[in-house]
Amino acid sequence: MNQLQSVAAKFAEGSLVKQILVGLIAGIALAALAPEAAKSVAVLGNFFVSALKAVAPILVFILVASSIANKNPDQATNMRPIIGLYLLGTLAASVTAVVMSFMFPTTLALTADAASANPPEGIGEVINTLLFNVVDNPVNALMTGNFIGILAWGVALGLSLHRASDATKQVFKDVSDGITSIVRVVIRFAPFGIFGLVANTIATTGFDALWGYSHLLAVLLGAMALIAFVLNPAIVFWKTKQNPYPLVFQCLRESGVTAFFTRSSAANVPVNMALCKKLGLHEDTYSVSIPLGATINMAGAAITITVLTLAAVHTQGVEVDLATAVLLSVVAAVSACGASGVAGGSLLLIPLACSLFGISNDVAMQVVAVGFIIGVIQDSAETALNSSTDVLFTAAADIAANNQKA
Template sequence: MATIEKKSFWQQYGSLILILGGIIVGALIGAFAPSVGTTIKPIGDIFLNLLFTIVVPLVFVSIASAVGSMANMKRLGKILGSTIGTFIFTGLIAAACVLIWVNLFSPSAGTNIDMTVTEAGEAKTAAELLVSSLTVSDFSDLWDKSNMLPLIIFAIIFGFCVSACGGDESPMGKLLNNLNDIIMKFVGVIMLVAPLGLGAYFANLVATYGPEIVGDYGRSMLVYYPLCALYFIIFFPLYAFLAGGKQGVKVMFKHIFRPAITAFATQSSAATIPVNKEACDSIGVPEDVSDLVLPMGCTMHMDGSVLSSIVKIAFLYGIFDMQFTGVETYAMAIIVAILSAFVLSGAPGGGLVGEMLIVSMFNFPAEAFPIIATLGFIFDPAATCLNSSGDTIASMMVTRIVEGKDWLMKAMAAKKTEQA
């Protein structure tokens, strides 16, 4: 039996160091040479566009092939049920944490913002919101990355039909599996230029918006960003421990930073799916689990957005001299936070639907909309970082439920056998 070659430090962490280095250099360029930062913006746009163009086929093919190859529909139901349960579990914990936090540290204390009346647009009814979140009116709209949840539902139904018509052995099953391999190879090619692309994107970001994130909104940043850091440091290891014990925590810290940094830099859950997929494969999460959990997490697993939504609500309560207290207020905040996070798309900035939902459901005046939209921009990097990197940990938790408590040890043993 051949000896197992131990990877060097650079082989394990080289790509992460390059990506982080590119972002740091880009941020410095944006801060000290903003004209250069805006000039190199097209490089970052090209990289993001490459990621975005692969996201929709990646989501569709990975889900359809995973479901289509399942002969055991009971396993599919267990994965889907465990996924939704995990998302709700972590979302409620995030909501409880942020409610405690904003009562300890008010995000609006000492803030003085001039109100400007702005039309927030016509809010959708609950029924309209449900329909638009789950479905689209035209087949071509499925291939728009802003309609991720309808695409996921379509892919699950399509995969179920493939399974019913021959599964892996059918021509369509073989085609989907081959396409899945091709797309992952394509992702690997794109990620070769990630340090350059993310560096250029961040350089323009800092050059364009750097001055706007200080001043009246500085207090909210001092409340929100430490909260995100604490959630990452305390609860992510806890979730990983629940998923795989002490070894789960070790592999989580080994593989979580690349998705986290990519999400923070791109501010896009969709753009981070390919990186999360690589992390899950390296950890040993079964493909049928990650192929379902990651795309669903892109739209539905939004711990960071739950944190940011409640901080935004508490901020507006303070701005308009309202008391953010009471069980009814907290319950409403949790419901609105989860709903607003649920309807966010995977595109940078998350869209303004969540902000509109908060303003309309709490009956804030129209001038609250530009305030909360600004907060959305300020909070988005950290929120997306938690949302997207948390998808990898959610995949580990779902695997623990589906495969049993020894899943990680078995996965690591299988990898050693393959390398031997």
């Protein structure tokens, strides 16, 4: 019994990143050696993702309400510069994707069946959905993981409790600490979750289906890598006047790796909050900026929408002028902010972007189908970029604020 407790203690105190790496390697090995057995461990991955999704909404709601209720009026939260960085990063991503798509044009064999989905019909519908999410029923928002609605209710409750008694505020703080402790326990099981996700994904899909779309994947992943390793660091350097790469690599390692395999910005919210706490950022800031980033900070989604739309454009032989390319960048950036925080959320916005070029919905939905085929890689990389950037920009704004005070 003592030996079992010793092993459990070593596991709990060990490096989470190293444990995830072990889980990743073990998952690949199992899928290669015993594909059927690998499919059977999918329950580990599904259980882990479900646990994250279950705890994330209540964590955000309680943490936001508690942070605002207990906030010192003299303490700045740096939200304005963070939102500015989110929007700048998403727009830069869509512009980069346009440039990459024209430098390396992609054509598709549109023979896939149209996906059975219901995409938005216009940019107005995307904005309309966002606005109605704000006034969603709080119980429904918690049940469905509507983080815009959760944030709105958390902020409203926090403001209402700002003048409450100290005892009431302390209750919310204690509940917040309790939920945070539960999140830490869930995150410690990430290695087992990653093991199940990787093993099942490789055993089920493999990489044969991806080979026919290697050029498209290369453009997508190249644009995302350019954002992650060049443009985002440049934005952080501009904001902080410090070497950005230690922070960039830490965010990619401790947030991006988990997001890559969960393929859900919403599920990665607890992971990002834990990383922000580890970095010593202000809780009043990251308790709002991280769930907000999971909704509106969508550089990877902007890249996906732009690249796949221009792949359809090139396939159809449509001429694109500079003005339309700029418009596509803006529409992709705005649409990306309305992308769902779940796997494949950005793909359903491709028909909206395709409509700018007069491409029919039938053709656009075939492009969406292609997106689902390559989604095992594309959506994973997209989510890793989106989610890790939430922490990166939050930390950059916090560092910049501290530098101004010094």
